Amino acid sequence: MIALENVTKRYGGQTVVDDVSLTLGGEGVTALIGPNGAGKTTLFSLVGRLVRPDAGRVTIGGLDITTTPSAELAKSLAVLRQENHVAARLTVHDLVEFGRFPHSRGRLTVEDRAHIEQAIDYLDLDAYRHRFLDELSGGQRQRAFIAMVLAQDTRYVLLDEPLNNLDLRHMTEIMRLVRRMADDLGKRVVTVLHDINFAATWSDRIVAMRDGSVVADAPAREIMRPEVLRAVYDTDVDVREIDGKPVALYYG
Structure with a gap:
């Protein structure tokens, strides 16, 4: 709690x-x-x-x-702020990878990659995984951020x-x-x-x-x-x- x-x-x-x-x-x-x-x-x-x-x-x-x-x-605990200061030229896949940093410390394991794929799939973002954030609509971008949070697995x-x-x-x-x-x-x-x-x-x-x-x-x-x-x-x-x-x- x-x-x-x-x-x-x-x-x-x-x-x-x-x-x-x-x-x-x-x-x-x-x-x-x-x-x-x-x-x-x-x-x-x-x-x-x-x-x-x-x-x-x-x-x-x-x-x-x-x-x-x-x-x-x-x-x-995973936190998604209203203002997210990340580079616009990150891809969706790159962004979702950030969600695993507390677990991987930058060295992704098989388990980390599985969580990333599950989050992308759950948010229905596979078609956008290689798109840059500034190429997405507001709704698509928000889904990408939620996928990052979901990949954190909290x-x-x-x-x-x-x-x-x-x-x-x-x-x-x-x-x-x-x-x-x-x-x-x-x-x-x-x-x-x-x-x-x-x-x-x-x-x-x-x-x-x-x-x-x-x-x-x-x-x-x-x-x-x-x-x-x-x-x-x-x-x-x-x-x-x-x-x-x-x-x-x-x-x-």
């Missing part, structure tokens, strides 16, 4: 994550939602060891992330806004892949999402944040209630049942 114990993060005089205690990774897909500035991306960064907490403790499988060697932690996967800058079709495609990773491969995915309806459709659990604190944490359907969403977003949101699924509607 991923456990946060009284975790606080400040930037200057502003507290952006405020004394949060939370466990993650018990469900297949957990979505972090909330308005801009709620603290969800900072919480993501704390779990992913992209920033250090000012107070409190984060553990993954009992390992303290501030003291555990990166190579060891990377065998349990129990826990963190995805920061994986739907950013994608059109509706590719958003649906990516979330379907995330759902499959959880259901078919037993991954425990924690993802930051802005779209409430995508979170409700594809997630098992939603953790909602506001002003640096967790204000709601429940199965997705229980979050999709007008009074809960108002507490999160401070605005009226109507929720309707469409084909048996709750859908949030906002009219302004």
